[in-house]
Amino acid sequence: MRRFRLALFTLFVAAALASPALAAGSNPGVSPDEAMRVLKAGNARYVEGKPQHPHQDRVRRALTAGQGQHPLAVVLTCSDSRVPAEIIFDQGIGDIFVVRVAGNVAATDEIGSMEYAVDHLAAPLVVVLGHTQCGAVTAVVDNAKLPPNIAKLVAPIKPAVDQARADNPDAAKDVVLRAAITDNVWQAIDDTLRQSPIIREKIKDNQVQVAGALYDLDSGQVQWLGPHPDQAKLIGAKKGPAAKSGKKGKKPKKSEE
Numbered sequence: 001m002r003r004f005r006l007a008l009f010t011l012f013v014a015a016a017l018a019s020p021a022l023a024a025g026s027n028p029g030v031s032p033d034e035a036m037r038v039l040k041a042g043n044a045r046y047v048e049g050k051p052q053h054p055h056q057d058r059v060r061r062a063l064t065a066g067q068g069q070h071p072l073a074v075v076l077t078c079s080d081s082r083v084p085a086e087i088i089f090d091q092g093i094g095d096i097f098v099v100r101v102a103g104n105v106a107a108t109d110e111i112g113s114m115e116y117a118v119d120h121l122a123a124p125l126v127v128v129l130g131h132t133q134c135g136a137v138t139a140v141v142d143n144a145k146l147p148p149n150i151a152k153l154v155a156p157i158k159p160a161v162d163q164a165r166a167d168n169p170d171a172a173k174d175v176v177l178r179a180a181i182t183d184n185v186w187q188a189i190d191d192t193l194r195q196s197p198i199i200r201e202k203i204k205d206n207q208v209q210v211a212g213a214l215y216d217l218d219s220g221q222v223q224w225l226g227p228h229p230d231q232a233k234l235i236g237a238k239k240g241p242a243a244k245s246g247k248k249g250k251k252p253k254k255s256e257e
Helices: 002-018 032-048 058-067 108-120 135-141 148-167 173-195 197-204
Strands: 073-077 096-100 125-131 209-215 222-226
Touching: 032 073, 032 125, 032 209, 032 222, 073 108, 096 108, 108 125, 108 173, 108 197, 125 173, 135 148, 135 173, 148 173, 173 197, 173 209, 197 209
Parallel strands: 073 096, 073 125, 125 209
Antiparallel strands: 209 222
């Protein structure tokens, strides 16, 4: 009986591998809008306590091992253990390409990883996901004394904190922190678009969308911020040093979807 079951499983996997419709992570033709719809629907299930845990079985594992990865999105998010991207978007193996680093900053390693996902793996959507109560942003707001390596890591956050303070003079710390967390999402997108000609060109060719988002640790809900308010200007920019916070001009409206 055991051999019979193994034979059946082997036949099933072989058939799945041969079927384009069931191929691992096969997302040819998936638009950025459709990719975002999938992530929004997954987060809604997670918030409602009705996750489906898709693509997490041994069949999916076998398919991705045999067919490779074709994620529908790349998510740059924080290393905070309370922000597991696959769980909060209710996705599985091969569905999203996750880049995690404290403070969801976009420096060389992170940008290079995102470029790999959109250029080599053809992911149509890039999400920069910040979150409430971010420790890295808090450290910068507090002007905390940090060990050298951590100080270098969070340095890209400082322009966002400066922007939040400028926009909220004399405000309480919690107000500045909330603003800085949002501004840090814009800063990471700003840094990415300024330093990645690959991603800029993908946006120009309508192959990729880049969107900001915020995750609420308490509710579990992802709040979608949309594209960078200065995206049109940024995708025309040449590679250069990170600018002061890219949040210039009118903020896009937040979506509760």
